[in-house]
Amino acid sequence: MILSLPVPVAVLLFLPLLFPVSRALAAKRGKAAGWGLSPVLLFAFALLYALLFQGACGPCRTLPREGLLLSLAFTAALLAYLPVIPEEERRSPAPILLPAVLSLATGVFLQEGPGRIEAGAALLSLALFLSALLLGGAYPGAYLRFFSIRLVGAALALGALSLEATRTSPALLLSTALLGIVFLLPAPLPRRTEKVLLPGFLRTDQLLFVCLPPLVAFHIFRGVPAGSLSQSPAALLLGPLLGLSGLLYVKIALFVEEMADGLTVAGTGFLLAGLLTGSPDGREGALYMALLLPLSTTLSGLSLSFLSQRFRARTFQGLAGQGTMVEPLRLAFLFGAFQGMSLPVVGGFLGEWSLLRALSEHSFALSILSVVGIFLAFVLVLDRTRSLFSGEPFRRLSPSDQMLASEIRPAEGWALGLASLFLLGADLLGTFGFPGGG
Amino acid sequence: MQSELAMLLPGLPLLGGGGLFLAEWLFPGRSPRRAFLALVPTAAAFLLGLWFLVRVVSSGPVILPFPVSLPGLSAQPLWGVDRLSAIMVLLITGVSAVVQTYSLRYMLGESNYERFFALIGIETGILLLLVTSRNLLLIFIFWQLMSLGLSLLMSHNRFRAQSVAAAQKTFIVHRLGDAFFLAGLLLAERLFHTLDIGRMADMLRDSPDLVSQGSLVVLTLCLFAGCMAKSAQFPLHVWLPDTMETPTPVSALMHAGIVNVGGYLMNRTSLIFSHAPLTMHVVFLVGFVTALFGSSTMLTQSDVKRKLGFSTMGQMGYMTMECGLGAFSLAVFHLIAHGIFKATLFLESGMGIHIAREEPGLPKRTATEPRTPEAFRLSRILPAAFVTLVLPLVILLGAHQLAGIHLSREEGTVVFLFFSWVTVSQVAISLTRARLFDSFAAAIPWTAFLVFFVFVYIKAAHLFNLFLYPDPAARALFFASGGVGWVLFTPIVLLITALIIAGWGVALLRGIRGAVVLPAWVLSRQEALYLFFLNRGTLEFFVLHRLIEPLDRLLGRLRGFLPGRGEIR
Structure with a gap:
């Protein structure tokens, strides 16, 4: 698969793999987190260059723009996570695993042509399965056995998609693709046992199994011809259903991480609904959702993770009001959470508007269902935000502890700063469109 | 440049x-x-x-x-x-x-x-x-940003749980209205293929059958639902009383400026609304219920700011009624007047509350037993009653002859005159209580002043109508679509007049004969009605305890199917 890419691009894919080395060197010399990140940062700049100067750069000319955007979104999410992989979790395979998944995912996202795209998605599912095994090995008892089976199921379903026979039958194509996506999604099917609470594990889990699936979901449908997508109204209904089940998951969530799971499922449902309309507007809106979801999950997920770590609690009840005391986390979370509220400018409303417009052209009832979903998502996110980041804190701290808790460490600052910056970029992209049109 | x-x-x-x-x-x-x-x-x-x-x-x-x-x-x-x-x-x-x-x-x-x-x-x-x-989409974008800004202003003190809860409630109700507004936008896009308000109005003017009446009614109702949330119309008013938890300047800005945007949007889209007569009647009805509910609830509240909040709701109801009658410009005139006086009242009340908190002598602890009411004197009441009952005639005739308003063509203006009359009656009652209306001699200058004031107001409103909508065809269209026809309108006007006169009669007789004028079954319901309005119509109680809580319990059971139940920390 990598061989099908231009040689410079294929070589570039190995750049993130240097991260463990650069990280070790930076730690040894006592340098800032940015030094350790340099291979992935360079990789991100290379992708950005390819995206902005596609016409002027020979090897980039054949690369798909959507694929570049998906790769860039995942790289951005990873860049925010990497500085906060705890050094003390020595068993964690994250420093090697995450850059490897990034390389593979980029290689997959940059593929073109029917069959190859779907095969790439299957390969990514397989990589996720291996990642779950590796993480399960490093943190025993972290995952349910059913989760591994689920990921294998996703790989098989997506692998079947790459077969010519599956692709020629629209009904089979849609059902297989949707089955694969449902298996990949972080919820409502259970994933973790909630026994392992180490922050390094939870962050790695979030990046791989919450941030990546929406990108894969969009990628799968990149290769499907638009005409065959708008055939089945039943399939079209699956998107809103998935969305509502995700929102239900958020509603019954006890742990803070579950909110991101539910919102990702809801957003992916919305994204699929737009994609399945088969219209250019729907595709544009779906792409925007696919880019926005991992980035907003990254920012709000990291804020909550830092908050959990400070106050040694993971439930909404245990963290009630605690965020009020840590202003930077509050601001970062609000910025991330606003995306889930579909507010204009901060939530790139116009991207979502094009998705709704596409749905409305296809089926007005479906667009109304999506509006209801948007409203429910707003209510849920606002309620959670209020409980965590305002009012009286659940537990009061002594002034010295309070001072410690309200301080942001440099690595956390890097992570939140990068996540906010990329999210702002995605917002601007949704609001003002792509530079140079499109 | x-x-x-x-x-x-x-x-x-x-x-x-x-x-x-x-x-x-x-x-x-x-x-x-x-x-x-x-x-x-x-x-x-x-x-x-x-x-x-x-x-x-x-x-x-x-x-x-x-x-x-x-x-x-x-x-x-x-x-x-x-x-x-x-x-x-x-x-x-x-x-x-x-x-x-x-x-x-x-x-x-x-x-x-x-x-x-x-x-x-x-x-x-x-x-x-x-x-x-x-453009409707652009308006919608700023419409939502305004809600966000308002929510941030309301939760200015984020450590205060009540303020934050009030901000959340406000934001949710506004977003509920926004959801309808968004649905309206999607429908408008489907029907007109544009969201430019002027273009939509032109299309409707040039070919009124371009869009079916049913679709147009749904579209305008969706837009109206958006306005209802922002302008605190019943039953989407529940956010307004809670906003009293915010700093007084925010209350003033909200009650004098932000609540008016609903009326603004109805005016901006008036050329679309006026092609959907059914929506206009719904608008009127919602405004009527809101005005009645807001004004009645205001009378039962003891908190100064809350009283003002419900007063705003009542005024917004009047404003919406005017829109429903096709008197769009009067609604704008009303919202300007209301905005100015409500801002003054809020800022004054804030100062009053501030002084009451700071001043150790307040509230006065020397207050003795309530004074026994003075003996009833018919001569004290009669001038006010006479003036109040004669005033509408003067107002109607004066409006027709002096201000040049054609009452037979403008039902909305007639309602506005009614509003003027009721307001003046209230002033007359206050003047009577203040013993400034004790005799006909004392009442005459006051009456002259009130009549002059009302005429200036009516004339200004009429000129404002011509200023805002200079096109006579547009004005005629508004009144035609908002009107119910004189056959229905006349009995309504007569009925309401009779009700007001009867109200005065009851008050008069009650003053003469004590509190036994009304039949027993009415009196027995008075307390229940008082409690109903005191508890803001028990609407919030119903939503919270009968809908949300049972649903929460039901959903809570679903949690049992997910892992991690035993490891809660």
């Missing part, structure tokens, strides 16, 4: 607010001087608004390309200043400047002093962008 100056209208407060944010972030501190960074641009925007009003009247609307290019918003014109916008700009910047001036001292002891001014500046800028937009 002069037209481009219009960009400064929202630009000045936005820049001021944004600059203050930046200043606070870069150089933390607390100084009333820095608050001028937001106040001065707002005041400058007011002056610029005055200049634009004159310009718009003399040379017509100023249409400008929107300064930012957005996908899906390419069709021009998106933005500009016309008569309606100019009037709203003056109201918003005027109220905002007054509120900011008042807050200079009032907020001095509060945390995040400068951020408060920065937020007000930005909120003012967003409101100005809203009232100068000419």
Whole structure:
């Protein structure tokens, strides 16, 4: 698969793999987190260059723009996570695993042509399965056995998609693709046992199994011809259903991480609904959702993770009001959470508007269902935000502890700063469109 | 070049607010001087608004390309200043400047002093962008941003749980309205393939059968639902009383400026609303219920600010009724008048509460037993009763003859006259209580003053109608679609007149014979009715305890199917 890419691009894919080395060197010399990140940062700049100067750069000319955007979104999410992989979790395979998944995912996202795209998605599912095994090995008892089976199921379903026979039958194509996506999604099917609470594990889990699936979901449908997508109204209904089940998951969530799971499922449902309309507007809106979801999950997920770590609690009840005391986390979370509220400018409303417009052209009832979903998502996110980041804190701290808790460490600052910056970029992209049109 | 100056209208407060944010972030501190960074641009925007009003009247609307290019918003014109916008700009910047001036001292002891001014500046800028937009999608964007800004202002003190809860409630109700508004946008896009309000109105004018009546009614009802949430119309009013938890200047800004945007949107889309008579009647009914509920609930509340809050609700109900009757310009006139007097009342009440808190002698502890009522004297009541009953005739005749308003064509104006009459009656009652109406001799100058005042008001309202909607065809269309026809309207007017006269009669007899005028079954329901309004119609109780809580319990059971139940920490 990598061989099908231009040689410079294929070589570039190995750049993130240097991260463990650069990280070790930076730690040894006592340098800032940015030094350790340099291979992935360079990789991100290379992708950005390819995206902005596609016409002027020979090897980039054949690369798909959507694929570049998906790769860039995942790289951005990873860049925010990497500085906060705890050094003390020595068993964690994250420093090697995450850059490897990034390389593979980029290689997959940059593929073109029917069959190859779907095969790439299957390969990514397989990589996720291996990642779950590796993480399960490093943190025993972290995952349910059913989760591994689920990921294998996703790989098989997506692998079947790459077969010519599956692709020629629209009904089979849609059902297989949707089955694969449902298996990949972080919820409502259970994933973790909630026994392992180490922050390094939870962050790695979030990046791989919450941030990546929406990108894969969009990628799968990149290769499907638009005409065959708008055939089945039943399939079209699956998107809103998935969305509502995700929102239900958020509603019954006890742990803070579950909110991101539910919102990702809801957003992916919305994204699929737009994609399945088969219209250019729907595709544009779906792409925007696919880019926005991992980035907003990254920012709000990291804020909550830092908050959990400070106050040694993971439930909404245990963290009630605690965020009020840590202003930077509050601001970062609000910025991330606003995306889930579909507010204009901060939530790139116009991207979502094009998705709704596409749905409305296809089926007005479906667009109304999506509006209801948007409203429910707003209510849920606002309620959670209020409980965590305002009012009286659940537990009061002594002034010295309070001072410690309200301080942001440099690595956390890097992570939140990068996540906010990329999210702002995605917002601007949704609001003002792509530079140079499109 | 002069037209481009219009960009400064929202630009000045936005820049001021944004600059203050930046200043606070870069150089933390607390100084009333820095608050001028937001106040001065707002005041400058007011002056610029005055200049634009004159310009718009003399040379017509100023249409400008929107300064930012957005996908899906390419069709021009998106933005500009016309008569309606100019009037709203003056109201918003005027109220905002007054509120900011008042807050200079009032907020001095509060945390995040400068951020408060920065937020007000930005909120003012967003409101100005809203009232100068000419495209429904653009209006919707600013409509939502306004809710966000309001929510941030309301939760200014984020450590105070009540303020944050009130902000959340407000935001949720507003977003519920927004959801309908969004559905309306999607429908409008399907029906007209454009969201430009002017173009939509032109299409309806040129070919009224372009869109089926049913679709148009659904579209306008969706837009109206958006207005209902913002303008606190029943049953989406539940956020308004809770906003009293916010700082008084925010209450003033909200009650004098923000609640008016519902009325503004109905006016902006009046040429679309007027093609859907059924919606107009629904609008009237909702306004009527809101006015009745708001005014009645106001009478039962003991909290000063809450009383004012429900008074706002009642006034918004009147404003909506006027829209429903096709008297769109009167609604704008009403909201301007209401905005000015309500801002004054809120700021006064804030000062009063502040003094009561600070002054150890208040409330007066020397207060003795309530005074026994004075003996009833018919001669005391009669002048007021006579004047109140005669006034409507004078008002109606005067409006017809002196102000040149054709009552037979404008049902909305008749309702407005009714409103004037009821208001004047209230003033008459207050004057009677203050013993200024004790004799006919004393009543005459007061009556003359009131009549003069009412005529000035009616004449001004009439001129305002001609000013805002100079096109007679548009005015005729509004009144035609809002009217129910004189066959139905006349009995309604007579019935309401009879009710008001009967009310006076009961009050009079009650004064003479004690409290036994009404039949026993009415009296027995009085207390229940009082409690109903005291508890704000028990609507919130029903929603919370009968709908949300059982649903929460049901969903809570679903949690048992997920892992991690035993490891809660």
